[in-house]
Amino acid sequence: MVKKVVVVGGGPSGMMAAIRASQLSPDTFLVEKNPGLGKKLLLSGKGRCNLTNACDLDVFLERFSENGAFLRDAFKKFFNVELMDFFQKRGLKLKTERQLRVFPVTDKAESINQVLHRELIENKVRIICSKSLKNIIVENGVVKGIVLEDGEIINADSIILATGGASYNFTGSTGDGINIAKKLGHRIEPLHPGLVPLETKGRTAFLLKGLTLKNIRLKFYTAKKEIVSEIGELLFTHFGVSGPLALTLSGKIGEWLLKKERVFLEIDLKPALSSEQLENRLLREFKANPKKSIKNTLKELLPLRMVEVFLGICGIDETKNTSQITQEERRNLVKFLKKFPLEVSGTRPLNEGMVTRGGVSLKDINPRTMESRIIKGLYFAGEIMDIDADTGGFNLQAAFSTGYLAGESAALN
Structure with a gap:
């Protein structure tokens, strides 16, 4: 039949x-x-x-x-x-x-x-x-x-x-x-x-909207444990973060958000370098160019658009020369190069998921x-x-x- x-x-x-x-x-x-x-x-x-x-x-x-x-x-x-x-x-x-x-x-x-x-x-x-x-x-x-x-x-x-x-x-x-x-x-x-952009708290992402970071490591974690950590590409948007890496990891992040857990995001801007290697590089740069502004020095490590926002998070006056950077400030630079912080507030709506x-x-x-x-x-x-x-x-x-x-x-x- x-x-x-x-x-x-x-x-x-x-x-x-x-x-x-x-x-x-x-x-x-x-x-x-x-x-x-x-x-x-x-x-x-x-x-x-x-x-x-x-x-x-x-x-x-x-x-x-x-x-x-x-x-x-x-x-x-x-x-x-x-x-x-x-x-x-x-x-x-x-x-x-x-x-x-x-x-x-x-x-x-x-x-x-x-x-x-x-x-x-x-x-x-x-x-x-x-x-x-x-x-x-x-x-x-x-x-x-x-x-x-x-x-x-x-x-x-x-x-x-x-x-x-x-x-x-x-x-x-x-x-x-x-x-x-x-x-x-x-x-x-x-x-x-699923496969959806993530919203973040604060104005950091908004200030960096349109900026793409390649070959960075994203680590998501809660107060209790690390959720996931991967290397890839990230895009800042007016509401938070997107790009292949954020989209791929969004499902796991969404599950934790549904449990009413606070989810934090750290961006390792230099995953190929250890904290010690970064600090040594900064020390060499500061010693070789003591009168160079910290802003211009960081342009060699970060995208131009990111420098001012990054210095603000570090609590460093962008008009300072490298010779004026204190030991504590230098360690803050290393800390946030390895752990640039954001907090996830949610995912974008269902109709925006792929x-x-x-x-x-x-x-x-x-x-x-x-x-x-x-x-x-x-x-x-x-x-x-x-x-x-x-x-x-x-x-x-x-x-x-x-x-x-x-x-x-x-x-x-």
């Missing part, structure tokens, strides 16, 4: 689900609330689309923390090698950059979107855009169809919810599918922003099929589920893999 499959959500997971389902069932629909498909996909990787990561399976699973094990079956079915092969066989060349991040050679997310859209058309998927899901029809614990906002009913043997999370809501990810899943009896893990943390509980989903354990014939794919990872192509791979598995299961089971 040919199954009628309806996929709701035209993002990467939904498009892949519809493609795979249509390869097995000619009666496949794809419903999208936006006028076109892949709106959020077009923004991924700053518009370049970090498609996947070329690392091995175990490393991949680690990036999803404790929820990584849930994805093992989906990744075994359709992993990075299969995903890259999918696009390359359809004429799109790919390249691997630092940290094994995979991009289209065009550096355009639109190239990925075009391949997916073309495949949907060739597989004769019936695409319905500019229509929102209102409800799912369920009888005796089995799906029967969907109801759209305009009242239209589409009957179905299988339904795949691939409506995304609740971040970047201007793209259409407004949590609609999560709310419907909840009404149908699924447990929902609390929603929080991904949504939380979603439909994995306890209510069969990892071998992506089918609901509560409603027969209902499947999930992508960010609607409680899965998220760091930047680097991991989240998109999870979207494509779960979409592929859900599409196959929905058409065959």
Whole structure:
């Protein structure tokens, strides 16, 4: 019997689900609330689309923390090698950059979107855009169809919810599918922003807004313990800090903030040098140039825009010459070069997160099929589920893999 499959959500997971389902069932629909498909996909990787990561399976699973094990079956079915092969066989060349991040050679997310859209058309998927899901029809614990906002009913043997999370809501990810899943009896893990900028207290970040620091070490800690410490790139903003490193670490920081813990941030501006090496360097510089202003001396160690703010934190008069710097002031310079202080006050709102943390509980989903354990014939794919990872192509791979598995299961089971 040919199954009628309806996929709701035209993002990467939904498009892949519809493609795979249509390869097995000619009666496949794809419903999208936006006028076109892949709106959020077009923004991924700053518009370049970090498609996947070329690392091995175990490393991949680690990036999803404790929820990584849930994805093992989906990744075994359709992993990075299969995903890259999918696009390359359809004429799109790919390249691997630092940290094994995979991009289209065009550096355009639109190239990925075009391949997916073309495949949907060739597989004769019936695409319905500019229509929102209102409800799912369920009888005796089995799906029967969907109801759209305009009242239209589409009957179905299988339904795949691939409506995304609740971040970047201007793209259409407004949590609609999560709310419907909840009404149908699924447990929902609390929603929080992931890969999101952090807000900090005080005016330090505001005074440095727009400044990027590279090859610095960020250390986050509470009064009780160190949370995480990594080297990378940081961007100061008018509200706090952003950039790859802050975004990647924001999930862990958010968890501590939810516990009502105070979270502090230290920036090691010179991670390659020890405190002793820094002090010796300053001593040599001061001795060689006793009449040089401390402000000009620090320009050799710090970005120009940072010098005045840095001296203010150290409590040093910027008009002083190096010969006027006391031993205590010199030690303060070393201290704050290694431990430039900020306090995190919160994360930016959910709609500013690149991904949504939380979603439909994995306890209510069969990892071998992506089918609901509560409603027969209902499947999930992508960010609607409680899965998220760091930047680097991991989240998109999870979207494509779960979409592929859900599409196959929905058409065959």
